[in-house]
Amino acid sequence: MEPWHIPAYIAAICARLEQSGHPAYLVGGCVRDLFLGRRPRDWDLASAAAPEEVLSLFPRSEATGLHHGTVTVHWGPGKAEHTTFRREGAYSDHRRPDQVAFVEDLETDLARRDFTINAMALRAGVVADPFGGLRDLECGLIRTVGEAERRFSEDALRMFRAYRFAGRFGFSLQMETEAAIYRCAPWAGALAQERVYAELSGILEGPGPDCFWDAADAGLLGARLQAAPPLPRPGRSLRSLPRRCRWPAAAAWLARQGYVQSPEAFLRGFRPPERLCRLWSESAALALAGVPETELEWKRHISQKGWDAAWTSARLAAFLGQAGALAALRRIRRSGDCLFPRELALSGGDLAACGLQGAEIRTALDRLLDHVLACPEDNDRNVLLALLGLEKL
Ligand code: ATP
Ligand code: MG
Numbered sequence: 001m002e003p004w005h006i007p008a009y010i011a012a013i014c015a016r017l018e019q020s021g022h023p024a025y026l027v028g029g030c031v032r033d034l035f036l037g038r039r040p041r042d043w044d045l046a047s048a049a050a051p052e053e054v055l056s057l058f059p060r061s062e063a064t065g066l067h068h069g070t071v072t073v074h075w076g077p078g079k080a081e082h083t084t085f086r087r088e089g090a091y092s093d094h095r096r097p098d099q100v101a102f103v104e105d106l107e108t109d110l111a112r113r114d115f116t117i118n119a120m121a122l123r124a125g126v127v128a129d130p131f132g133g134l135r136d137l138e139c140g141l142i143r144t145v146g147e148a149e150r151r152f153s154e155d156a157l158r159m160f161r162a163y164r165f166a167g168r169f170g171f172s173l174q175m176e177t178e179a180a181i182y183r184c185a186p187w188a189g190a191l192a193q194e195r196v197y198a199e200l201s202g203i204l205e206g207p208g209p210d211c212f213w214d215a216a217d218a219g220l221l222g223a224r225l226q227a228a229p230p231l232p233r234p235g236r237s238l239r240s241l242p243r244r245c246r247w248p249a250a251a252a253w254l255a256r257q258g259y260v261q262s263p264e265a266f267l268r269g270f271r272p273p274e275r276l277c278r279l280w281s282e283s284a285a286l287a288l289a290g291v292p293e294t295e296l297e298w299k300r301h302i303s304q305k306g307w308d309a310a311w312t313s314a315r316l317a318a319f320l321g322q323a324g325a326l327a328a329l330r331r332i333r334r335s336g337d338c339l340f341p342r343e344l345a346l347s348g349g350d351l352a353a354c355g356l357q358g359a360e361i362r363t364a365l366d367r368l369l370d371h372v373l374a375c376p377e378d379n380d381r382n383v384l385l386a387l388l389g390l391e392k393l
Contacts, residue, residue, distance in 0.1 A: 023123060262285065290317075351388075
C-alpha cells in the first residue's frame with residue numbers, strides 16, 4: 001500500500017528519465033511531506049543526468065540554476081525541479097559553496113542536504129534513507145545530516161531553517177543540533193538581510209511562530225539585540241495574532257523589554273517593503289505608547305491613518321496586555337459612522353456649487369469631518385450646510 005499520492009505528471013517525468021537510463025528519485029521536502037501525509041508544495045527530482053541532458057530530454061524545460069545543476073521541467077499541467085546529483089565544495093563565507101561538482105551516486109547527494117528529514121529519496125515506492133530521516137520524522141526531531149557545527153559553518157542559513165521546520169511541523173531540535181546553533185549563531189551575521197528576513201518571516205507567518213523566540217534565544221538575532229538573550233516571553237502566543245501582525249508584535253515586545261531601541265529601528269534592519277515597514281513601525285509605536293482610550297480618539301485615529309493601521313495597533317495592544325481596544329474598534333465598525341471625507345453627506349462638489357473654492361473647500365470638509373466624528377447624527381446635508389452658515393442646496 002502506498003500512503004502517498006504522486007501526480008501523473010511527476011511519474012511521467014521520472015519515467016522519461018528512467019527510459020534514458022537514469023534512475024530518477026523524488027528528493028528532499030516532497031519526500032518528507034509525503035511521509036507526513038501532507039501535500040508537497042513543490043516537487044524536487046534528482047538523478048545523475050547532466051543538466052544539458054535533462055534540457056534536451058524535455059522540450060519544455062528551462063535552465064533555472066544551471067551552475068548548481070537545476071533545470072525546471074514542465075510537463076502537462078505541472079512542473080518539477082530536477083537537480084543533478086552533486087557534492088558541494090568548500091564553503092569560505094558561511095553562505096554558499098565555492099564550487100559544486102556533479103556526482104554519480106544518490107547517497108553523496110543526500111549527504112549534502114541540511115536535515116535528516118530533508119535527506120530522503122523515493123523511487124518506485126522504495127525509500128532511500130541513509131541518515132535516519134524516517135526515524136526523526138517519527139520522533140519529531142530536526143537533526144543535521146552529519147556534524148552540526150560543520151554544517152552550520154558551511155551555510156549559516158541552515159540555523160534559521162532549523163527553527164522554520166520546527167515551527168512548521170511542531171518538531172523539536174535535536175539537542176546537539178540546537179547546542180551547535182548556540183555556538184555558531186555569530187555566523188548568521190555573514191548572511192544577506194533579505195535571506196534572513198525571508199526565513200524569519202517563514203517562522204513568524206507559519207503555524208509555530210513562537211519558534212521566533214527560540215531562534216532569538218539561540219543568538220540568531222545577534223547584534224540586533226542590545227542585551228544578551230534569553231528573552232522574557234510574552235504572556236500570549238504570537239499564534240493568537242493574524243500573520244500580518246506578527247513582525248510588529250515581535251518588534252514591539254522586544255522594544256518593551258528593552259532589547260531593541262525602537263520597533264522601527266529593529267524592523268528597518270531587515271529591510272522589509274517600505275509600506276509594511278511604515279505600517280508596522282507606526283502601529284507598534286502606538287501600541288507601546290498606549291492606544292486611544294475613547295471611541296472618539298479611535299475615530300480620529302482611523303480617520304487619519306486608516307482601518308488597517310488601527311486594527312494592527314489594536315491587535316498589538318491586546319498582545320501587550322492592553323485590553324479593550326479591539327472591542328472599541330468593532331463597535332465603531334458596526335456603527336457605520338462617518339470616518340472619512342468621502343462619507344460626509346456633503347461633497348466637495350456640493351461646496352463648490354455653493355461658491356466655495358480650492359483651499360476653502362478642504363478647510364470646510366475638515367471642519368465638518370471633525371464635527372461629525374464627535375456627532376455622527378449630524379451627518380446630514382442640511383445640518384452640515386447650516387453648520388457652515390450656507391443656504392440649503
Ligand atoms: P519547503 O516545503 O519549504 O519548500 P523544502 O525542504 O522543499 O521545504 P527547499 O528550500 O525547497 O526546502 O529545498 C529543497 C531541498 O533542498 C531541501 O529539502 C533540502 O534537502 C535541500 N536544501 C535546501 N536548502 C538547503 C540548504 N541551505 N542546505 C542544505 N540543503 C538544502
Ligand atoms: Mg521545496
